[in-house]
Amino acid sequence: MTNQELADLIFPNITKTIADYELEYPARNLPEGAKVVRFAPSPTGFMHIGNMMSATINYVLARSSKGVFFLRNEDTDQARTVEGAVDFIHHILNYYGIMADEYEYNGEIIGNYGPYIQSERMEIYHAFIKHLITIGRAYPCFLTSEELEEIREYQAKSKKRIGIYGRYAKYRYTSNEELAKKIQNGEKYVIRFRSEGDFNKKFVFEDLTQGKIEFPENDIDVPIMKSENKLPTYHFAHVVDDHLMHTTHVVRGNEWMSSVPLHYELFKAFNFKMPKYIHTSLILKKDEETGAIRKISKRKDPEALMFYYEEKGYPVLAVIDAVLTIANSNYEEWRTNNPDKPFYEFPFSPKKMSPSGALFDLDKLNNISKNYLSKMSASELYENYLAWAKKYDSHVYELISRYKDDTIAFLNIEREIKKPRKDYENYSTIFSKSWYMYDEAWSKDLTYEFAKITAKEEILKVMTSYLKIYDEADSQDIWFQKIKELASSMNYASDMKDYKEHPDNYKGDIADFTTIMRVVLTTLKMTPNLYDIMQILGKERMQKRLEIFEESY
RNA sequence: GGCUCGUUGGUGAAAUGGUUAACACAUUGCCCUCUCAAGGCAACAUUCAUGGGUUCAAAUCCCAUACGAGUCACCA
Numbered sequence: 001m002t003n004q005e006l007a008d009l010i011f012p013n014i015t016k017t018i019a020d021y022e023l024e025y026p027a028r029n030l031p032e033g034a035k036v037v038r039f040a041p042s043p044t045g046f047m048h049i050g051n052m053m054s055a056t057i058n059y060v061l062a063r064s065s066k067g068v069f070f071l072r073n074e075d076t077d078q079a080r081t082v083e084g085a086v087d088f089i090h091h092i093l094n095y096y097g098i099m100a101d102e103y104e105y106n107g108e109i110i111g112n113y114g115p116y117i118q119s120e121r122m123e124i125y126h127a128f129i130k131h132l133i134t135i136g137r138a139y140p141c142f143l144t145s146e147e148l149e150e151i152r153e154y155q156a157k158s159k160k161r162i163g164i165y166g167r168y169a170k171y172r173y174t175s176n177e178e179l180a181k182k183i184q185n186g187e188k189y190v191i192r193f194r195s196e197g198d199f200n201k202k203f204v205f206e207d208l209t210q211g212k213i214e215f216p217e218n219d220i221d222v223p224i225m226k227s228e229n230k231l232p233t234y235h236f237a238h239v240v241d242d243h244l245m246h247t248t249h250v251v252r253g254n255e256w257m258s259s260v261p262l263h264y265e266l267f268k269a270f271n272f273k274m275p276k277y278i279h280t281s282l283i284l285k286k287d288e289e290t291g292a293i294r295k296i297s298k299r300k301d302p303e304a305l306m307f308y309y310e311e312k313g314y315p316v317l318a319v320i321d322a323v324l325t326i327a328n329s330n331y332e333e334w335r336t337n338n339p340d341k342p343f344y345e346f347p348f349s350p351k352k353m354s355p356s357g358a359l360f361d362l363d364k365l366n367n368i369s370k371n372y373l374s375k376m377s378a379s380e381l382y383e384n385y386l387a388w389a390k391k392y393d394s395h396v397y398e399l400i401s402r403y404k405d406d407t408i409a410f411l412n413i414e415r416e417i418k419k420p421r422k423d424y425e426n427y428s429t430i431f432s433k434s435w436y437m438y439d440e441a442w443s444k445d446l447t448y449e450f451a452k453i454t455a456k457e458e459i460l461k462v463m464t465s466y467l468k469i470y471d472e473a474d475s476q477d478i479w480f481q482k483i484k485e486l487a488s489s490m491n492y493a494s495d496m497k498d499y500k501e502h503p504d505n506y507k508g509d510i511a512d513f514t515t516i517m518r519v520v521l522t523t524l525k526m527t528p529n530l531y532d533i534m535q536i537l538g539k540e541r542m543q544k545r546l547e548i549f550e551e552s553y
Numbered sequence: 554g555g556c557u558c559g560u561u562g563g564u565g566a567a568a569u570g571g572u573u574a575a576c577a578c579a580u581u582g583c584c585c586u587c588u589c590a591a592g593g594c595a596a597c598a599u600u601c602a603u604g605g606g607u608u609c610a611a612a613u614c615c616c617a618u619a620c621g622a623g624u625c626a627c628c629a
Contacts, residue, residue, distance in 0.1 A: 188627095223627050421589090518588065528590070
């Protein structure tokens with residue numbers, strides 16, 4: 001029985017050949033140096049920060065080279081597929097502005113190299129597997145999971161390399177007739193690749209990030225098609241898809257590094273050109289309990305999942321910057337030198353990517369984010385804050401919609417200056433630093449953070465005297481001049497030098513005096529500029545807050 | 554255990570054989586100041602996991618050791 005006959009027995013309905021597919025997927029017509037890249041997640045979990053890094057790098061690579069970025073859904077593991085994962089991927093790519101040029105979503109295919117969902121490419125894979133069987137580079141294998149387990153145990157016990165290779169690959173030596181008989185009997189089988197590699201021989205592989213690496217050749221007969229659903233395994237689908245879709249650069253996690261010898265042999269078996277590889281380093285995390293360095297975990301680390309940044313309200317570009325800073329440490333320098341350029345113009349260099357994993361630093365993200373938020377205009381910040389609140393905090397949304405002008409005015413305090421305030425690292429922290437501006441947020445159980453002066457009587461005296469002279473029309477200079485005068489008249493030092501020399505002559509200094517006003521008006525001893533706050537509140541509400549103080553303190 | 558990679562400060566890191574080991578974040582101190590934020594100025598690795606070697610010269614090259622990571626599925 002010939003290989004061809006065996007192949008026909010296994011795939012009787014596959015009539016297209018590899019050559020047919022080569023014609024269907026012609027070379028892409030792109031300018032010199034254009035990179036064709038892909039983001040190829042499997043929908044078995046929600047997109048995490050590592051995926052995000054990979055997607056962003058792909059996007060940058062494609063944009064900066066005038067190439068193509070496509071999205072491929074690797075859903076060959078149907079048992080582990082998670083509901084909603086695909087939607088979330090599309091949402092995140094759109095949200096961060098790194099959407100692919102070619103993709104397939106909701107039944108619609110954008111691009112000429114699809115389908116972009118692997119489960120829809122079954123016939124293609126089968127044609128390629130059929131070819132491999134025909135040329136003697138693949139065969140059906142009937143090893144049961146019990147037998148596999150036995151082999152593994154034996155190998156482990158006798159300290160041999162684990163895997164189906166050499167004499168352990170029982171069915172690679174079985175005649176086609178016998179194989180055919182088993183198939184006709186309805187026995188379960190996988191298709192395995194027939195490796196011709198020699199573990200004792202080395203080959204040198206050049207990874208764009210990791211550099212030259214020497215590997216032993218692959219000699220394992222890996223499964224390329226599963227028995228149950230007849231779908232290909234990752235390794236096989238990678239070779240077929242990235243060949244037909246003309247991928248030039250594969251960006252993938254470092255965990256794939258050790259599969260390179262296999263992929264190398266697979267590409268060789270078809271005589272296909274291997275794409276270039278950029279194996280990105282892992283994102284690690286220091287475990288807070290044990291102090292150990294480990295791979296960032298979706299379960300333990302909320303910041304691992306991309307939900308986190310959106311819920312917290314980090315600006316999109318801040319997250320992108322943080323991710324690219326991990327990817328290429330010179331990104332930061334480039335960013336400071338090119339503050340207005342879009343991130344995708346950054347000349348990403350795989351070589352500059354650290355080969356070892358990096359700890360994801362939330363402090364750094366916070367810093368980047370604070371800078372972004374401080375550079376927005378008050379109304380721009382307000383719009384973003386509002387959009388965030390609409391989705392994640394209905395209480396805040398209600399308040400800031402109702403008090404739009406006050407909110408913008410508050411956000412504008414010390415903003416339109418050369419070095420604006422950097423109060424907020426994300427939208428979700430704004431309210432905790434501005435709640436006191438909203439009358440509705442003043443509950444019955446207020447905590448007044450008075451400092452030096454705590455006597456109610458004195459506080460009332462100060463406030464009533466002050467409200468008598470307060471004039472909304474005053475400029476900040478006049479406003480402060482008046483405060484100083486009043487303070488002096490009530491025996492608070494307006495001259496700090498004199499206060500330092502003779503502290504006992506005074507009830508307190510000017511700071512103690514303004515603290516009284518600040519705390520009565522906001523309950524807090526630390527707030528942005530008091531003049532601006534008073535301007536926003538207006539005299540009437542100031543009066544009201546004094547009454548609240550009188551009742552509740 | 555096999556294979557592969559890595560190890561520079563609290564964090565991300567630069568430096569690719571040659572003066573005091575960049576820079577950013579974080580931290581701390583001082584200054585400014587109505588508080589805070591911001592800003593300004595400082596401080597923070599006598600040393601690049603450890604040991605040996607090559608060299609006039611090593612964080613940089615070589616070897617060994619230790620530690621860490623990834624991988625070894627009909628998961629991707």
